[in-house]
Amino acid sequence: MKRLFLATLLVAVTGAAKAQKTEKQLIDEEARYRYELKDTQKADSLHSLIVKTFPNGWTVRRDAFSEAFNHKEDYHEYIISCLKKYPMEESAKLPEYQEFVYYNAIRSFASDYCSGKYDQQEFIDLMPGMDFKTLAEVYRTTCYVFHLKKAVSDDILLPLATPLIAEMSKKLTDGTYCEEGYRTKEQSDSVARHLLDISLGSYADILLSKGQPAEALQQISLITPERRYQTPEVNETHVKALQQTNQNQLVPETMKLSFQANAVTPAMMDMVRADYVQRHGNDQGFDQYLSTLRSENEVAAMKAEISKQLIKEPYKPFKLKDMQGKEVSSADWQGKIVVLDFWASWCYPCKSAFPGMQMAVDRFKNDSNVLFYFIDTMENADGYEQKARDYMQENGFTFQVLFDAKADASKPGKNQVVFSQMNDINHSMAIPRKMILKDGFVRLTQEGYGGSPSRLADEITYAVEMLKAE
Numbered sequence: 001m002k003r004l005f006l007a008t009l010l011v012a013v014t015g016a017a018k019a020q021k022t023e024k025q026l027i028d029e030e031a032r033y034r035y036e037l038k039d040t041q042k043a044d045s046l047h048s049l050i051v052k053t054f055p056n057g058w059t060v061r062r063d064a065f066s067e068a069f070n071h072k073e074d075y076h077e078y079i080i081s082c083l084k085k086y087p088m089e090e091s092a093k094l095p096e097y098q099e100f101v102y103y104n105a106i107r108s109f110a111s112d113y114c115s116g117k118y119d120q121q122e123f124i125d126l127m128p129g130m131d132f133k134t135l136a137e138v139y140r141t142t143c144y145v146f147h148l149k150k151a152v153s154d155d156i157l158l159p160l161a162t163p164l165i166a167e168m169s170k171k172l173t174d175g176t177y178c179e180e181g182y183r184t185k186e187q188s189d190s191v192a193r194h195l196l197d198i199s200l201g202s203y204a205d206i207l208l209s210k211g212q213p214a215e216a217l218q219q220i221s222l223i224t225p226e227r228r229y230q231t232p233e234v235n236e237t238h239v240k241a242l243q244q245t246n247q248n249q250l251v252p253e254t255m256k257l258s259f260q261a262n263a264v265t266p267a268m269m270d271m272v273r274a275d276y277v278q279r280h281g282n283d284q285g286f287d288q289y290l291s292t293l294r295s296e297n298e299v300a301a302m303k304a305e306i307s308k309q310l311i312k313e314p315y316k317p318f319k320l321k322d323m324q325g326k327e328v329s330s331a332d333w334q335g336k337i338v339v340l341d342f343w344a345s346w347c348y349p350c351k352s353a354f355p356g357m358q359m360a361v362d363r364f365k366n367d368s369n370v371l372f373y374f375i376d377t378m379e380n381a382d383g384y385e386q387k388a389r390d391y392m393q394e395n396g397f398t399f400q401v402l403f404d405a406k407a408d409a410s411k412p413g414k415n416q417v418v419f420s421q422m423n424d425i426n427h428s429m430a431i432p433r434k435m436i437l438k439d440g441f442v443r444l445t446q447e448g449y450g451g452s453p454s455r456l457a458d459e460i461t462y463a464v465e466m467l468k469a470e
Helices: 002-019 023-036 040-051 058-070 075-085 098-115 122-125 132-148 156-171 185-208 213-221 232-244 248-260 267-281 288-295 296-308 348-352 354-363 386-393 416-421 452-470
Strands: 319-322 326-328 336-345 370-376 401-403 431-440 440-448
Touching: 023 058, 023 075, 040 058, 058 075, 058 098, 075 098, 075 440, 098 132, 098 156, 122 156, 132 156, 132 185, 156 185, 185 213, 185 232, 185 267, 213 232, 232 248, 232 267, 248 267, 248 288, 248 336, 248 452, 267 288, 267 354, 296 440, 296 452, 336 354, 336 386, 354 370, 354 386, 370 386, 386 401, 440 452
Parallel strands: 336 370, 370 401
Antiparallel strands: 319 326, 319 401, 336 431, 431 440
16 A cells, blocks of 8 residues: 555656656757657657647747748748747747747748838838847848849838837847857847948938938947948948038048048049049149058058068960950960959959959059959850940949850850969959969969958059069
């Protein structure tokens, strides 16, 4: 009788212990059976227990979002229904909360509201429940990129950008970039502040494009002081907004700080040149004047860095055709300094760097010993030659474009013969790629684009000047 009583008591205690397990503990147990022990039956049984025990828990919510993969025809509507039934802010209170589920779900359909097909107010109503990390990603993948690429009208973007910026500002320090053992709360706040600064600059430009220069200036004033003049496009917006609000007396200081940060657009350079010509009657001495606007320390640092990057590697001679079908041979470049820009029509960073490259081309347009060639490479689509011609003409670039060759012109494939040959020197097939050649050698090679037209033009200029001085 005593043994029976103890056995009954043990069963009761064991059952109570199971009942007291948290959802997190049961989730971990299910995962162990499913992935470590490969016991699907036991794992499925535990899953059913979790759903039954925690009907408003994390597992039920995760299952609901996972079901979205089966809703190809009505994915948007299904995800919205999940977000309304299981709000992000409510789920965030659960100890088992996995924010990446909401993060991925929301960014997967946010761009739908830039199509004109869906009511934007529906999405705006969901924003108060989103954390900073999600809001920042939504802004980046919608308002920021669509405005930058002019892919969507600002009439559509502004109603989304305004509440996104407002919510991001409210949740700046919510710590959503914290990662245990990797990023502290202070580091999380720093990341968030940086992303908000970038978004504020973009938002200011959207406001300016919609005829709201005063509001644009207000947003720029909210950018962290040390970053306020670091982005060329924001600096151009700043100057234009000052002009449009009759604050021309503030333009010189804004220009000065922009030049000191070496974050100047071609349009800003044109403004400075026009002002110089108006004051001096011509542009003689303009380049020397520009040098007085730049930070001496930064110029010295840039020159020192370029000097360290100079190499002397022989390259295989080549012949390519230009946009008119004329053959250009590298054998004819003896005694010249030649700047090559490898690019492709599908490469957005390549084309983003073109304004800076145009500035560099313009600086040496009267120097017959400095040549620029823009080699269109690694193209996939038919008709890329005409596409290149059209792009240069539509955007006013005065580039001499060459087309990279195919290994076999009669077969499909990318045109990358010359760029592939350069791989022994570059050790990378990534573009954009700038290379400077002199007397049969590659003297400098740089990958990527840093984002500042004026800085890129300066880097090319300083490198050319060093090679000319040898």
